Amino acid sequence: MSLIIRLIAGALAFWAATSLLSGVSVNGGAWSYLWVALLFGLINGILGSIVKLLTLPAILITLGLFSLVINAAMLMLTARWSDRLDVADFWSALWASLI
Numbered sequence: 001m002s003l004i005i006r007l008i009a010g011a012l013a014f015w016a017a018t019s020l021l022s023g024v025s026v027n028g029g030a031w032s033y034l035w036v037a038l039l040f041g042l043i044n045g046i047l048g049s050i051v052k053l054l055t056l057p058a059i060l061i062t063l064g065l066f067s068l069v070i071n072a073a074m075l076m077l078t079a080r081w082s083d084r085l086d087v088a089d090f091w092s093a094l095w096a097s098l099i
Helices: 002-020 030-054 056-061 066-081 090-098
Strands: 024-026 085-087
Touching: 002 024, 002 030, 024 030, 024 090, 030 056, 030 066, 056 066, 066 085, 066 090, 085 090
Parallel strands: none
Antiparallel strands: 024 085
């Protein structure tokens, strides 16, 4: 049950990001938001964990702010692997990672 709630929360976060930022867009309806949230969760859960482990010194030195850069990179990777998510540039991804 918590997986479904997290998936819906992720879809709502993507909806908020597309509503607030002009550089991030999801092509399609509600199912597209759920698909993008699922794909981002998988990419961030698998690759993001490995990258965060490898860059742990940078994360500790910046008091966790480097995690935003990693999340932005995972968002750009999600946009590259999915035809339903479009991210214009890295700065849009960085602002979206704050949401």
